[in-house]
Amino acid sequence: MKEKDINFEQAMEELEKIAAELEKGELDLDTSVSKFEEGMELSKKCNEILENAEKKITILLNKDGELIEESFTSND
Numbered sequence: 001m002k003e004k005d006i007n008f009e010q011a012m013e014e015l016e017k018i019a020a021e022l023e024k025g026e027l028d029l030d031t032s033v034s035k036f037e038e039g040m041e042l043s044k045k046c047n048e049i050l051e052n053a054e055k056k057i058t059i060l061l062n063k064d065g066e067l068i069e070e071s072f073t074s075n076d
Helices: 007-024 029-056
Strands: 056-064 066-071
Touching: 007 066
Parallel strands: none
Antiparallel strands: 056 066
């Protein structure tokens, strides 16, 4: 599966697998570094997916019989 085609849930699942492998401490250094790099790329992909989802969230309000689309803002 290409990283471009991966969805958030699949990326998180892969990240969990990588973390578990690294936590066991049974991998050699080269493999550990490779897994870490793969995990960082997956982490970036997850962040990108979340940012894109946040941009897509909109609220439709009915004002004076007219639908107005407003960007979603969180109350953090």
